[in-house]
Amino acid sequence: MSEATGSEKREAGAGLMEYSPEGLMPFGPVHPALKEPEYFKLTLEGERIVDVAPRIGYVHRGIERAAQDRTWVKNVYLFERICGICSFAHSIAYAQGVESLTEFVIPRRAKYIRLVIAELERIHSHLLWLGLVGHWTGFETLFMWIWKDREHVLDQLEAITGNRVHKSFATFGGVRKDLPEGIEPKLAQATKFVRERVKYYRQLMESEETLVVRTKGVGKIDQNIARRLCPVGPLLRCTGIERDVRVEDPYAAYDEIVPEVKTQTAGDIASLLALRLDEVEESCRLIDEAMEKLPKGDYKVLFPRAIPSGEAMFHVEAPRGELFYFVKSTGSTKPERVKIRTPTMANLLTAKEMLKGHTLADVPVVLTGMDPCFGCMDRITVFDPGKGKEWTVRGEALRKYGIEYYRRRAGS
Amino acid sequence: MGEMFRTAVSPPVTEEYPFGPAVVSERFRGRLDVDPVKCTGCGVCEIVCPASVITMVPTGKRKVGEREIEVKKPVFDLYTCISCGQCVEDCRFDALWLTKTFELAVFDKQSLVMKKALTVGK
Amino acid sequence: MQLLTFPGLTFFVCVAFLFEWLERKTAARMQGRRGPVVTGPFGILQPVADFFKLTSKQEIIPEFSDRFVLRWGPPLYFAAPAIGLAFIPVVGLTPVLGHPLDLLFVLFIFSFSALMATLLGYASAGRYSTIAIGRLVLQYTGFEIPMILAVITPSILAGNLSIEGIVAAQGSIWYVLLAPAAFAVFIVAALAELEKPPFDIPNAKTEIVGGWMTEFSGSTLAYVKLTKNMSYVFLSALAVALFLGGPSGPVLTQSVLAQEALFSVYFLVKLFAVGFLIFSIRTALARVKIGQATRLFWTVLTPLSLLQVGVALIMR
Numbered sequence: 001m002s003e004a005t006g007s008e009k010r011e012a013g014a015g016l017m018e019y020s021p022e023g024l025m026p027f028g029p030v031h032p033a034l035k036e037p038e039y040f041k042l043t044l045e046g047e048r049i050v051d052v053a054p055r056i057g058y059v060h061r062g063i064e065r066a067a068q069d070r071t072w073v074k075n076v077y078l079f080e081r082i083c084g085i086c087s088f089a090h091s092i093a094y095a096q097g098v099e100s101l102t103e104f105v106i107p108r109r110a111k112y113i114r115l116v117i118a119e120l121e122r123i124h125s126h127l128l129w130l131g132l133v134g135h136w137t138g139f140e141t142l143f144m145w146i147w148k149d150r151e152h153v154l155d156q157l158e159a160i161t162g163n164r165v166h167k168s169f170a171t172f173g174g175v176r177k178d179l180p181e182g183i184e185p186k187l188a189q190a191t192k193f194v195r196e197r198v199k200y201y202r203q204l205m206e207s208e209e210t211l212v213v214r215t216k217g218v219g220k221i222d223q224n225i226a227r228r229l230c231p232v233g234p235l236l237r238c239t240g241i242e243r244d245v246r247v248e249d250p251y252a253a254y255d256e257i258v259p260e261v262k263t264q265t266a267g268d269i270a271s272l273l274a275l276r277l278d279e280v281e282e283s284c285r286l287i288d289e290a291m292e293k294l295p296k297g298d299y300k301v302l303f304p305r306a307i308p309s310g311e312a313m314f315h316v317e318a319p320r321g322e323l324f325y326f327v328k329s330t331g332s333t334k335p336e337r338v339k340i341r342t343p344t345m346a347n348l349l350t351a352k353e354m355l356k357g358h359t360l361a362d363v364p365v366v367l368t369g370m371d372p373c374f375g376c377m378d379r380i381t382v383f384d385p386g387k388g389k390e391w392t393v394r395g396e397a398l399r400k401y402g403i404e405y406y407r408r409r410a411g412s
Numbered sequence: 413m414g415e416m417f418r419t420a421v422s423p424p425v426t427e428e429y430p431f432g433p434a435v436v437s438e439r440f441r442g443r444l445d446v447d448p449v450k451c452t453g454c455g456v457c458e459i460v461c462p463a464s465v466i467t468m469v470p471t472g473k474r475k476v477g478e479r480e481i482e483v484k485k486p487v488f489d490l491y492t493c494i495s496c497g498q499c500v501e502d503c504r505f506d507a508l509w510l511t512k513t514f515e516l517a518v519f520d521k522q523s524l525v526m527k528k529a530l531t532v533g534k
Numbered sequence: 535m536q537l538l539t540f541p542g543l544t545f546f547v548c549v550a551f552l553f554e555w556l557e558r559k560t561a562a563r564m565q566g567r568r569g570p571v572v573t574g575p576f577g578i579l580q581p582v583a584d585f586f587k588l589t590s591k592q593e594i595i596p597e598f599s600d601r602f603v604l605r606w607g608p609p610l611y612f613a614a615p616a617i618g619l620a621f622i623p624v625v626g627l628t629p630v631l632g633h634p635l636d637l638l639f640v641l642f643i644f645s646f647s648a649l650m651a652t653l654l655g656y657a658s659a660g661r662y663s664t665i666a667i668g669r670l671v672l673q674y675t676g677f678e679i680p681m682i683l684a685v686i687t688p689s690i691l692a693g694n695l696s697i698e699g700i701v702a703a704q705g706s707i708w709y710v711l712l713a714p715a716a717f718a719v720f721i722v723a724a725l726a727e728l729e730k731p732p733f734d735i736p737n738a739k740t741e742i743v744g745g746w747m748t749e750f751s752g753s754t755l756a757y758v759k760l761t762k763n764m765s766y767v768f769l770s771a772l773a774v775a776l777f778l779g780g781p782s783g784p785v786l787t788q789s790v791l792a793q794e795a796l797f798s799v800y801f802l803v804k805l806f807a808v809g810f811l812i813f814s815i816r817t818a819l820a821r822v823k824i825g826q827a828t829r830l831f832w833t834v835l836t837p838l839s840l841l842q843v844g845v846a847l848i849m850r
Contacts, residue, residue, distance in 0.1 A: 074462035077496050138734060138821025144565035155437070162439035162510075168496045176501060180438060210819045213826055359823065426568045 040367065048359055052352045067338045072098060072307055075335065076171060082340070083373050084165045085128060088121045089318035090325075091170035094338070096251055097314035097327040098172055101307050109297040110174030111253040116187075116290050117160065117169055118252060118316075119283040123194060124153045125319035126276040126283075129371045130201065133273065136365050137214045142204070149197045156190045159183060174300030184291055191284040198281050205273050215270040219354035219366035222267055231350040232343045233321020235370050238275045240265040245317040257289050269369045306333045318343055320371050344373045436512055441495040443513040444488060446529045450507035453485050453529075457499035457508065465493045471530050488526040490516070546619045549802075550763035553770075553809055554581040560810065561817045581763070585756050593752030596658070603657035604750075608757040611650040615761060615768035618643040622771045623701050623780050624801050634696045637689055640772065641682055644727060647765060648674040654758075655746025666746040669824050673733060676831030677726035680719050683839035687716035688776040690846040697772075701780035710777040712849065715842040717777045719835050721812065724769040726827070728762065730816045733827055770808040771801075778804045 039055040063082055067075045080091045092114055099106060127150040134142030154164045160179060161167040169175050205211060226239045236243055244261040246254045262278040264271035309331035315324040321343025328337040347370040354366045429435075436442075444465075458466040468484040500508045507529075518524055555570065555578050562569030570577025595604055618640055620631040633639070648670065655667035689695055691712060692703035700709075710717045726733040750758055774780060781797035822830070 070462065071460075073460055073498065077462040077494065077498070139819070140561075141565050141817050144567060148566045158437040159439065162437070162441040162497070163495075166494075168441070176497070177439070208819075210822055213822060359825070362823070426566075431571075 040363075042355075042363065049355050049357065049363070052355050054348055054352060056348070064338055064340065067335055069334065071305070071333045072172070072335060073305075075338070077166075077168060079338075079340075080166055080168060080170075083342075085125045085373060086121065086318040086320060086323065087165060088117055088167050088170065089316050089323050090340075091167070092118065092252065093314050093316045093318075093323050093325040094327070095170045095172055096316070097312045097325045098307055098329075100312045100314060101310045101327065101329055102303075104173060104301055104303065106174055107298040107301065108253070108295045109178075110299050112257075112290050112294050113175045113179060113299060114170060114252040115254065115257060116179075116287055117157070117167065117175075119286045119290075120153060120157055120160075121167075122283045122319045123280050124150055124157065125371075126280045127153065127194075129368070130273065130276060132368060133215070133269075133365065134211075136368055137211060139208075139211060142211070146197075146201065149194065152190050152193055156183075156187055159186065171300060172303040174298070176300070178299045179294075187287060187291055191287050195281060195284050198277050198284075202274070202277050205270070205277070212270065214362075214365060215273060216268060218269045218358065218362050219369050220266070220268045221350060221354055225350065225353050226267075229350045229353060231321070231347045231370070233317070233319075233347070233371075234272060234275050234279065235321065235347050235350055237262065238264045238271045239267040245315050245322050249315065251314070251316060253290065257286055257293070259283075259286055269365055272369050306331060307335075320344060320373060321347060342373065344370065347372070434514075436514070440512050440514075441497055441510045443511050443516060444490060444493055444495065444499070444526070445509055445511050446486070446488070446526065447507045447509075448485075448529045448531050450505045451485065451529045452505055452507075453483055454504070455484060455486075456502050456504070457486060460498050460502045462496060462498060463492045463494050465489050466499065469530070485529045487530065489524070490526050491518075491521045491524040543616060545624075546616070546764065546767055547760070549805070550760060550767050551581040551585070552578075553766050554763045556806065556809060557766075557813045557816075560813045564814075564817050585760060588751075588756035588759070589753045591752045593754060596749055598659045599749055600657035600659070603653060604754060607650060607654045607657065608754050608761070611647065611654065612757055612761045612764065614643045614646045614650065615764040618768050619764070619771060621697055622768075622775050623698060624798055634699070636697055637685065637695045637700070640697065641685060643768075644678070644681060647727070648678075651746055654750075658746065658749035662748045663746050666748070670729075670746060672824055672828055673726055673729075673831075676828045677723040677733075677835070680831060680835035680839045681723035681727070683836070683843050684716045684720040684723060685772075685776065687713045687839070687842050687846045690843065691849065697775050701775055704779040708777060708779040713777070713842055713846060715838055716846075717773070719839045719842065720773055720777070721808075721815070722835060724773065725812065725815065726831070727769065728766055728812075730812070734821055766809070766812075767805070770805050770812065773808045774801065774804045778808070 039058060041053040041055065042049050043051040043053075063078060067078055070078060076091060076094060079094045080087045082090050127146055131143045131146035131150065134140065134146065157167060158164050160183060161169040161177075169177070205215075221235075221239055223239050223241060226236055226241055232243075240263050242261045242263050244259065245251075246259050247261055250258075259282055262275060262282060264275045264278075307329045309329050311326070311328045313324070313326050315322050317323075323343055324341040326337070326339040327335060330336045351367055351370045351372070354369065355363060358366065453468070453471075455468050458468050465488055466486045467489070469487050470482050471485045472483050473480050474483045495510060497510055500510055516524065558580070559569040559577070570580035573579040573583045595601055617631075621633075621636045621640060652667045652670055652674075655663040655670065688700050688704075688709045691709055692700040694700055694703060747755065747758055781801035
């Protein structure tokens, strides 16, 4: 693999800090442990990890740039496809960002429905992650079982929105359809089922020896590291710091149905497991409460095609943490700028900190302990140590540079 | 661990498809379909489609009072369609709806172009 | 001739395929899935289909690997459990190949397998393979001693160093009853040798991709997988011979031929029982880290097996 370091030097402007070839272990970009490609350069001594250098950009799609070419409504569909797992969180963050630029008030029923879907999505995302922990520790059986239970949640999502992953349910002014007839007992049944299974999995996480030794004490961070590196979401809450966007800055119906912020104190992967299980239970409770108190009324208001000019910022609690949208309008039918900062971006460096001192066997578990969603996260920043400056390459410039570079290289 | 043996003897959760029927929900968003009679050629669907599936093509002319205006009807490139349903929602004339068909794999992309709406001219 | 067909090579290759199918099916059922269904009734031909599919694929050997070893190593690796199986009695008390000291040869086969795997991983010289063989060697040194001790125990009880002799000496009281700890240790060590969870550390799919098998593809991989299945059968068969009395069972007919068939049936039944035991354990547990595995081997298994040997000596 010494060819890899050679070709890196030739790559367009991406001169990274050079590591010595021995003990250098590439983790990714394509690796069975990572669901999405990212490149982590691990410096190893035997099996012990000395340093981690993440390199991102492998699944960068230029979505922020694409958003500028599309009208406001079309962008709803664009942004929900940033991530399959936190799709609805992106939807409502964008929708609410845009709604705050206008004078419209969202009907209460719509807010409640948004909450229900958002919490269902949180359950599905956490169950997905929990199953994946099983997969990464070699515990395939746990993986299959949890995903089997997750199907119940996905069935409910499909019954309400029509699709399991890209729900296409939020729109400006509310949600696109009302809840279907007869959904209440089905939802209640689903939450009851999930709650029971959570009890079983909680007991399993604590009693299954092989799982415990893989997760307890692994990837430990404490509050100091958390304050320094600013992770968000469950990664932050597992150190004992109580921060949750739903409580601090309520959106949708969270001001009326208040979630209880769950924390753990240990700061390792085992505590992340327990924390996410707690959050699943909490989401079940929220759904039940919301369905009970569901107000009657409209589920959406009509929206004009052009949005008044202004800037708006909005953040939501996606399953992975704080998802932040910045929307700028100049009064036309297309957005001027949309900037998205996803939770995985904030958690990446903390994951790096978690890995130090551990062995290679812990890498998948820890890296995925932060529940990465690189699809959400990617950006391209170019750092040139020779010139000592750093700049962010715009899409068009990069494209032109790439064409020129390869043309030169091919000698034509 | 007893759970393991219990799961072993209970029926598997895997769905039968494709050896059995596919189970989809009521609101499942599959392939788009159009009613040529209801479609008036207003063109709103073309404007709102996020995937640029719809193209309005001229199909003739119509006399409205003294003027002659061009009538356009939609052609759907269904191989690009993401089944979001925005056009269904925005069509005032209820001419569009999403079916439950999802098996759309073809060898020839052009066979997924739907020109149904061109047939009934006004 | 008998060596090649029944109960020789062909027979055991078929049993190896059957074992893989059984493993996938039971693991799937325990997880709520179906397992192989398409090929043959109940998907029983799936391992065969996989084997032929792999042989039909292009073989890609990285340029930093040792071509010669990668080409000729796998058949050698295959030879180990294949020959070992010839020493296990299937029809009646006499195995196809017998020797008064064949238990030692069997122990040699374990070392040989591990050595070949290490060699193949080393010859691959990929980054993942290198880490994997480090783990493999560590794991091997861990389980070798408990394995040897567990295997010695029945031979102490029988006073004999040949497998045939051990089977004969068991008579109606199987050694699993007299030396249960040895049986347990043997099963655990077998899991380690076969690199199955919780000991699939050298072959950890989500950490080091394929382990020492990463760089293999095409027919080489097909043979390596077949060899792993053969090892599976071999270890289970060894467990049956050493602890469960081999093909012994009630004598029901007078005809020698029918009796031999019946013995084979008993053998197969016990074989699948042991296999099922291993599958269940494998499905139920996660993977442990290499440090924890070695700790387990040295601090738990080795003393336990030593204790068992001591007990056996006393019982003699």
